[in-house]
Amino acid sequence: MTENTGITEKITVRQVGADEAETLLAADELIWAASGSEPLDVRLQGVPIRAGFVAERDGEIAGICGSWDLDIAVPDGGSGARLVPTEGLTWVGVHPDHRRRGVLTAMVRHHLEWTAGQGRSLAALKASEAGIYGRFGYGVASTVIRASFGRGTRFEAPAAVGELADATRTTFETATPEQTARLRALVQRCATAGPSGSVVRSEDDIRRHLTDVPEYRVGLEPRRVLWATRDGDDVGFAVLRRTPKWTDGSPHGEVEVFHFGSTDAGARLALARRLVDFDLMGSTINWVPLDDPLVLWSASPRTVTGGLTDSLWIRLVDLPAAVADRGHAVDCDLRVEVRDDVLGANQGVWHWQSVDGAGRLERVDGQPAEPADLSLSINDLGAVWLGGQTLGARAAAGFVTEHRPGAVAALDAALRTAVGPTAAADF
Numbered sequence: 001m002t003e004n005t006g007i008t009e010k011i012t013v014r015q016v017g018a019d020e021a022e023t024l025l026a027a028d029e030l031i032w033a034a035s036g037s038e039p040l041d042v043r044l045q046g047v048p049i050r051a052g053f054v055a056e057r058d059g060e061i062a063g064i065c066g067s068w069d070l071d072i073a074v075p076d077g078g079s080g081a082r083l084v085p086t087e088g089l090t091w092v093g094v095h096p097d098h099r100r101r102g103v104l105t106a107m108v109r110h111h112l113e114w115t116a117g118q119g120r121s122l123a124a125l126k127a128s129e130a131g132i133y134g135r136f137g138y139g140v141a142s143t144v145i146r147a148s149f150g151r152g153t154r155f156e157a158p159a160a161v162g163e164l165a166d167a168t169r170t171t172f173e174t175a176t177p178e179q180t181a182r183l184r185a186l187v188q189r190c191a192t193a194g195p196s197g198s199v200v201r202s203e204d205d206i207r208r209h210l211t212d213v214p215e216y217r218v219g220l221e222p223r224r225v226l227w228a229t230r231d232g233d234d235v236g237f238a239v240l241r242r243t244p245k246w247t248d249g250s251p252h253g254e255v256e257v258f259h260f261g262s263t264d265a266g267a268r269l270a271l272a273r274r275l276v277d278f279d280l281m282g283s284t285i286n287w288v289p290l291d292d293p294l295v296l297w298s299a300s301p302r303t304v305t306g307g308l309t310d311s312l313w314i315r316l317v318d319l320p321a322a323v324a325d326r327g328h329a330v331d332c333d334l335r336v337e338v339r340d341d342v343l344g345a346n347q348g349v350w351h352w353q354s355v356d357g358a359g360r361l362e363r364v365d366g367q368p369a370e371p372a373d374l375s376l377s378i379n380d381l382g383a384v385w386l387g388g389q390t391l392g393a394r395a396a397a398g399f400v401t402e403h404r405p406g407a408v409a410a411l412d413a414a415l416r417t418a419v420g421p422t423a424a425a426d427f
């Protein structure tokens, strides 16, 4: 049992065993107001028992959370990305009787310390509400719009991309667990082709997502997979569902894309064309960043309706390891003061160097002979880690302070990415 001191000595957070899956499930259904009407064995399938946690206060279950085993695609310093093993915080919930008394705080702190103990440099999450996780050092690393493309949308791509798309074949299948190895290998290839920001789930999780559970889709079709292949190789995919809708006797169904990736622009265009060309469907919903080729191939962003929202939140857990794991676009040599109220090991002044794309941090011990070039918080680094924000913008907003002129631009240049991060799949 791990005790969290410093929040309240009455809250303990401990990892549960597989035999406590039902405890996690019952708490989750209570917190999320779920009906729990499906058979128990069905409901148990999604419980994150690989790493599930409960918070207890006075012997009562006060909260739960879990952690998925993920790889996140971070910038490689060029136009691609490299996969970094990451803990994905999930299933966060606090019993209604215990809310606003520090249970979430105890669980998130525990998760961050546990993540560091796992030897992982990053934690990530997708947030149910925007105001919860900044206080724990998470930053909004990528943003997406809920893009709605009308039936027959014309994507105006340059001819060379069109030719590549014409050479790409798309095939439509029902999702099955037998596709797990094929899809995971493809997701990995799409993620590392760049840009950063993709989430690669573990094999177990992908298999679970590809396994049809009729009880969960009540009347909806099972998930389908659209594959893109060229010269016999997989070059892209979309996992989706079509929902028929009829208005005044006419078909206006909706295609919802859950997960989407491609190894090049031609594959993306071939998938996009097919996604807006299903019979009986009126629109296709795909969560994409504003600089996604699908948006750039539209006449103007105004033609792509839909709200903006945060996609992936990133938290640097082991700062020196995270810097070593991420590519740098140009050399830098800076002293950076980092604030981290939760994980003290990250706090302090660091000598941040990058040479030939490789980043390295060394702590400036004791009283620094020279003051830092810039000061920032661990949240700022989470926000810029995938290239979705810049330190310059965060300095303009007052979060980052520059002590030596040019220091913010120098670190921004080292962390620069050719393209902003792509959408992160749900987890």
Ligand SMILES: CC(C)(COP(=O)(O)OP(=O)(O)OC[C@H]1O[C@@H](n2cnc3c(N)ncnc32)[C@H](O)[C@@H]1OP(=O)(O)O)[C@@H](O)C(=O)NCCC(=O)NCCS
Binding pocket: 031, 091, 092, 093, 094, 095, 098, 099, 100, 101, 102, 103, 104, 105, 106, 126, 127, 128, 129, 131, 132, 135
């Ligand atoms: C969100 C939730 C987990 C918060 O748990 P909690 O134990 O009440 O949180 P804590 O008492 O540790 O609160 C810590 C801080 O977060 C703030 N906070 C909590 N929930 C918040 C929310 N939804 N929005 C903004 N701030 C929130 C608290 O006010 C507190 O602020 P303070 O440190 O300035 O005092 C809980 O309300 C819940 O279970 N909600 C439903 C499920 C859910 O949304 N889970 C999140 C999944 S991503």
